[in-house]
Amino acid sequence: MSKPIAPASPTESLRATGARVTGARVAILSLLTQANRALSHRDVEQALANEHVDRVTVYRVLDWLTSEGLAHKIADDERVFRFSAVGKHDDPHAHFKCRTCGDVFCVPTGSTPKLNLPAGFKSEEVELNIKGTCARCAG
Amino acid sequence: MSKPIAPASPTESLRATGARVTGARVAILSLLTQANRALSHRDVEQALANEHVDRVTVYRVLDWLTSEGLAHKIADDERVFRFSAVGKHDDPHAHFKCRTCGDVFCVPTGSTPKLNLPAGFKSEEVELNIKGTCARCAG
DNA sequence: GATGTCACTGCAACAGCGTTGCATTATCAT
DNA sequence: ATGATAATGCAACGCTGTTGCAGTGACATC
Ligand SMILES: [Mn+2]
Ligand SMILES: [Mn+2]
Ligand SMILES: [Zn+2]
Ligand SMILES: [Zn+2]
Numbered sequence: 001m002s003k004p005i006a007p008a009s010p011t012e013s014l015r016a017t018g019a020r021v022t023g024a025r026v027a028i029l030s031l032l033t034q035a036n037r038a039l040s041h042r043d044v045e046q047a048l049a050n051e052h053v054d055r056v057t058v059y060r061v062l063d064w065l066t067s068e069g070l071a072h073k074i075a076d077d078e079r080v081f082r083f084s085a086v087g088k089h090d091d092p093h094a095h096f097k098c099r100t101c102g103d104v105f106c107v108p109t110g111s112t113p114k115l116n117l118p119a120g121f122k123s124e125e126v127e128l129n130i131k132g133t134c135a136r137c138a139g
Numbered sequence: 140m141s142k143p144i145a146p147a148s149p150t151e152s153l154r155a156t157g158a159r160v161t162g163a164r165v166a167i168l169s170l171l172t173q174a175n176r177a178l179s180h181r182d183v184e185q186a187l188a189n190e191h192v193d194r195v196t197v198y199r200v201l202d203w204l205t206s207e208g209l210a211h212k213i214a215d216d217e218r219v220f221r222f223s224a225v226g227k228h229d230d231p232h233a234h235f236k237c238r239t240c241g242d243v244f245c246v247p248t249g250s251t252p253k254l255n256l257p258a259g260f261k262s263e264e265v266e267l268n269i270k271g272t273c274a275r276c277a278g
Numbered sequence: 279g280a281t282g283t284c285a286c287t288g289c290a291a292c293a294g295c296g297t298t299g300c301a302t303t304a305t306c307a308t
Numbered sequence: 309a310t311g312a313t314a315a316t317g318c319a320a321c322g323c324t325g326t327t328g329c330a331g332t333g334a335c336a337t338c
Contacts, residue, residue, distance in 0.1 A: 055288095056287080057286080079324070113251065113252035124272070127267070127268040132261045133261045135257065135259025180296080194296095195318080284334095288329105288332090304313100304316085
């Protein structure tokens with residue numbers, strides 16, 4: 001019987017970093033993994049309202065997950081950062097922001113755009129943000 | 140003699156909106172027009188330090204210019220908004236952010252990227268942000 | 279299973295960007 | 309010149325995110 005290739009659970013992913021596996025980290029990474037959209041700090045804090053996790057801890061865990069490559073952090077245009085689990089979507093991908101409900105979704109992209117930068121400019125990362133109306137709000 | 144097609148001056152652009160042409164509006168739109176990069180509120184406030192313009196007025200003018208289509212407002216990944224004059228660059232264009240000095244430049248783009256959104260999602264605007272090193276910082 | 283270490287957490291205070299309310303000023307139509 | 313009111317100045321505020329430090333809990337070791 002060959003071992004099925006299961007996606008790493010949040011706990012396994014955390015364990016693999018070598019750092020401590022704490023309740024806050026498990027709860028937050030699990031939340032990001034289950035979410036179908038990019039979550040703000042506020043979203044996370046509300047979802048974890050029953051778990052007595054301090055706001056500062058939420059900030060620190062989110063940034064730590066990002067630094068470990070388990071989450072990625074994007075700047076929303078509401079002066080808020082949003083986070084989503086890495087591994088659900090193959091990079092690179094774009095982000096879709098609904099102007100009605102404010103939700104941000106990760107969407108796969110086909111081609112990367114052609115761009116000719118001015119002389120001397122070196123591109124290291126390309127970020128593609130789409131704004132519009134999501135399926136639920138258009139419905 | 141045909142009339143030369145000169146680009147509208149800041150004052151003319153302001154006049155065309157039908158609203159009042161004030162010192163703060165002229166000063167700020169002139170600044171944005173002359174700048175070769177997208178300016179933050181901080182940038183504007185510092186540049187106008189000698190003109191006794193209140194910070195709140197700067198915020199209001201910048202947002203008003205945006206609502207009138209004379210400037211466009213982009214969200215920087217430092218939880219700050221940046222503004223640049225409209226009309227200097229043909230839309231659509233991309234934005235290049237230097238990770239070293241933090242400056243944001245408007246760069247023209249050739250092709251728009253191909254994207255297939257999930258069913259029901261309606262795209263209204265596509266924003267392309269490039270991160271890397273600018274010519275001056277690359278030396 | 280008990281123990282010790284130090285990574286992690288909780289708490290409190292803080293900083294910066296942007297907003298709101300209201301009195302005052304200055305633009306522009308008349 | 310005069311008046312109406314759009315725009316400004318000022319003060320107080322809200323929210324996101326950060327920092328410092330004391331206390332706790334995860335995990336390695338025994
Ligand atoms: Mn994403
Ligand atoms: Mn631009
Ligand atoms: Zn929506
Ligand atoms: Zn630079």
